Amino acid sequence: MKWYVVRRLGWAGVASYLALTATFVLLVLSPNPGAMQATMNCAAVGEDPEQCRENFEEQHGLDRPVTERYVTYMLNMATLNWGWSHSRSQPVTAAITEAWPYTAQYAIPTLILSTAIGYGLGVYSSYRQHSLADFGGAFVSFVGISIPNFWFGLVLILLLSVWLDLLPVYYESLIPAREGWLSPGNLRQLVLPTFVLTSSSLDLQMRYTRNQMLEGMNRAFVRVAKAKGAGDYRLLVWHVLRLAAVPLATSFVGVLLSVFWAEAVIVEQIFSIPGIGLLSYQAIIQQDTPLILATTLIPVFLAVVGNLLEDLAQLWLDPRIDYGGR
Numbered sequence: 001m002k003w004y005v006v007r008r009l010g011w012a013g014v015a016s017y018l019a020l021t022a023t024f025v026l027l028v029l030s031p032n033p034g035a036m037q038a039t040m041n042c043a044a045v046g047e048d049p050e051q052c053r054e055n056f057e058e059q060h061g062l063d064r065p066v067t068e069r070y071v072t073y074m075l076n077m078a079t080l081n082w083g084w085s086h087s088r089s090q091p092v093t094a095a096i097t098e099a100w101p102y103t104a105q106y107a108i109p110t111l112i113l114s115t116a117i118g119y120g121l122g123v124y125s126s127y128r129q130h131s132l133a134d135f136g137g138a139f140v141s142f143v144g145i146s147i148p149n150f151w152f153g154l155v156l157i158l159l160l161s162v163w164l165d166l167l168p169v170y171y172e173s174l175i176p177a178r179e180g181w182l183s184p185g186n187l188r189q190l191v192l193p194t195f196v197l198t199s200s201s202l203d204l205q206m207r208y209t210r211n212q213m214l215e216g217m218n219r220a221f222v223r224v225a226k227a228k229g230a231g232d233y234r235l236l237v238w239h240v241l242r243l244a245a246v247p248l249a250t251s252f253v254g255v256l257l258s259v260f261w262a263e264a265v266i267v268e269q270i271f272s273i274p275g276i277g278l279l280s281y282q283a284i285i286q287q288d289t290p291l292i293l294a295t296t297l298i299p300v301f302l303a304v305v306g307n308l309l310e311d312l313a314q315l316w317l318d319p320r321i322d323y324g325g326r
Helices: 002-029 033-042 049-059 067-077 092-127 133-148 149-163 174-179 184-189 191-217 219-227 232-271 275-286 288-319
Strands: none
Touching: 002 067, 002 288, 033 049, 033 232, 049 133, 092 191, 092 275, 092 288, 133 219, 133 288, 149 191, 149 232, 174 184, 191 232, 219 232, 232 275, 275 288
């Protein structure tokens, strides 16, 4: 197992290296918005646009050979020197440092709630197969995955915030800075985005857990344990759920990436949360290349590290797994 962990760490480094290299190639091939803006500014005041482009490239090191720029780029990535964000007038790392707590404060509760509720619904639905509770759990999960987050969020804002005046309409970033992250005022602001993301993340855990539990219930040792008088709780938790936990561990990274990347962009745009998703959206709109690269690399690193943790979790849950040939 130790040798397998060492090799997986090595492959994680290789995957990160390839992702960074692909990002650099795309960066070299794509037009530089800063150079284009400098050219247009010079043309507007009657100066030579080509001379302004050359001055810009010399100032930012774009006139150097590609190999030299590549080495500098990789060293900067390793040392977290990710460049300067012209749209925010600050280093990229500083922008991410300021934004990630706003995303984490609703993403972490979403992961916990969606996992706990999804697994719970899946276990109970498998135990009460074809019952009213089973159909109800399936209905809740399918409704959550079918309704678009942007529409659901707007409906909740209209219903709970505008009509009933129970929750804030938009997120106010001054409240956690003034009252604290765990203050009642800040927690009230997180109810709607957390609920929207949790409802859309339940489907995967619920359906996958239910299928794995039903498969485990048909195993011979489960039927033997039931024949010997084992109670329902012992059958579900100590036998079936422990067996189903191994494949269920592989669904965590997908949920993590969807929350931190795909869905965070939509939710933070709707509720005006200044997190990673809104930061990435604004960087794309304003063509802030260094900031786009940084917010794109974060899901890559999460995927690499998350896949490694998934493999280690499978090994811990089922020591019978043989990694000798991998």
